[in-house]
Amino acid sequence: MKKLVVITGASSGIGEAIAKHFSEAGYPLLLVARRVEKLKALNLQNCICEQVDVTDKEAFSNSIEKAEAQYGPVECLINNAGVMLLGQIDTQESTEWQKMFDVNVLALLNGMQAVLPAMKKRNSGTIINVSSIAGKKTFANHAAYCGSKFAVSAITENVREEVADFGVRVTSICPGAVETELLGHTTSDDIKAGYNEWKKAMGGVLIADDIARAALFIQEQPQHVCVRELQIAPTRQQ
Ligand code: NDP
Numbered sequence: 001m002k003k004l005v006v007i008t009g010a011s012s013g014i015g016e017a018i019a020k021h022f023s024e025a026g027y028p029l030l031l032v033a034r035r036v037e038k039l040k041a042l043n044l045q046n047c048i049c050e051q052v053d054v055t056d057k058e059a060f061s062n063s064i065e066k067a068e069a070q071y072g073p074v075e076c077l078i079n080n081a082g083v084m085l086l087g088q089i090d091t092q093e094s095t096e097w098q099k100m101f102d103v104n105v106l107a108l109l110n111g112m113q114a115v116l117p118a119m120k121k122r123n124s125g126t127i128i129n130v131s132s133i134a135g136k137k138t139f140a141n142h143a144a145y146c147g148s149k150f151a152v153s154a155i156t157e158n159v160r161e162e163v164a165d166f167g168v169r170v171t172s173i174c175p176g177a178v179e180t181e182l183l184g185h186t187t188s189d190d191i192k193a194g195y196n197e198w199k200k201a202m203g204g205v206l207i208a209d210d211i212a213r214a215a216l217f218i219q220e221q222p223q224h225v226c227v228r229e230l231q232i233a234p235t236r237q238q
Contacts, residue, residue, distance in 0.1 A: 004071040006030045006064060008054050008111065009081030011038035013180030014130065015206035018078060018215045019044060025216055030067035030074075032060065033081065046071070054081045054107035061114040074115045075220050076126040079108050086141045086186040086195065094114060097144040104148035116163065123167035126219055129156045130211075131172040133233050141191050149174075153229070158220070160228060169226040171218050176233020177205035202236045 005022050009015035011033035019031055019042060028046040031039045036051035043073050048070065050063035064074060085096040108129055119125030134142055135149030153172050159181045160170035177199055186192050211232065218227045 002027045003075030004028050004030060004067055004073065005076040005078065006032070006074050006076045006081060006115070007110070008032050008052075008107075010042070011035040013182060014175065014178060014208045014211045015078075015080040016042065017212035019047075021209070021212040021216050022219070023047065025220070028067075028071040029075075030063060030071075032063055039168065048101055054079075054110060055102045057110040057113075064114045066190055068222070073118050073122065074125070076128065077111050077115045078128045078130070078215060079111045080128075080130040081107065082130060082182070084145045084182045084183055086183075086191045087143075087144060088191075089118060089143055090181045092144070100144050100148045101151075104145075105151045105155070112159065114156065116168065118152075119168045120163060120166040125167075126169045127156075127159070128171045128173060128215055128218055131156065131174045131229075132193065133174050133176045133231060135172070136173055136231065141188075157228070160226070164226075167223065169223070171227050172229045173211065173214055173218070174229060174231040174233075175206065176210050176231075176237040177202070179205050179207055180209060186200075202234050203206060205234050205237075206232070 005027045007015055007019050010019040010031035030048045032050050033039055034051035034053055036049055039049035048067045052059045052063050083100055087164055092153050097146040118189040129152050131152040132149040134146045138146045156172040183195055214232050
């Protein structure tokens, strides 16, 4: 019997695809997001769906406790929930910066603190943080988003070093452009149009399943093999 996997932001896009791929591979799942009805609509077997805002530390850890009571200890945590609010530096509201750092960065701590103590005791476990190619290089109108994703990449590598001696694996996946709902929350129509032109000029982008296969590849390596970082992007993306 495979062990429990927690996936945040599984109500759409990459998280939803990861949930489906891991479910097909036989893992019991805890799926969290704010739109719980979308989690339930996936209708996956051996799956607990919880309405959780990942910035709420208590709600996040309570959902993990509930899932562990049913399925046993968490084997793998996939911190995938994220927001991308593109904006120009002279006009973007600081509330948008706050939101990206709260969800993309600070919420990682909520997830990792809920599972790492037990993983370290068991000398086993995997944490996968979803960063981005925007966590490796910068793009126009991405200042805070890139800042948050550079932070995800740096934090992931730092935590990996910190827990390596305990046999716990910590990995970042850095996707390039993927077709999802992510761009939809940016408020500027001009920036959205420019982003869509960029995607078109590339001749198309990845689909969420491409990233889900990468996540499953990382998890299914033998426990002594740690994929430290996996960058995966459309072939034509610069
Ligand atoms: P989507 O917008 O489709 O999915 C984002 C997910 O995050 C949703 O399920 C949403 O659920 C969840 N989420 C957002 N805020 C919260 C919150 N406060 N609490 C709980 N869940 C939350 O985008 P993607 O699938 O593209 O994004 C997934 C990850 O991939 C993100 O970290 C993103 O930065 C990263 N990424 C995406 C790329 C792309 O091109 N699409 C490229 C590189 C990285 P709900 O609204 O129901 O809470």
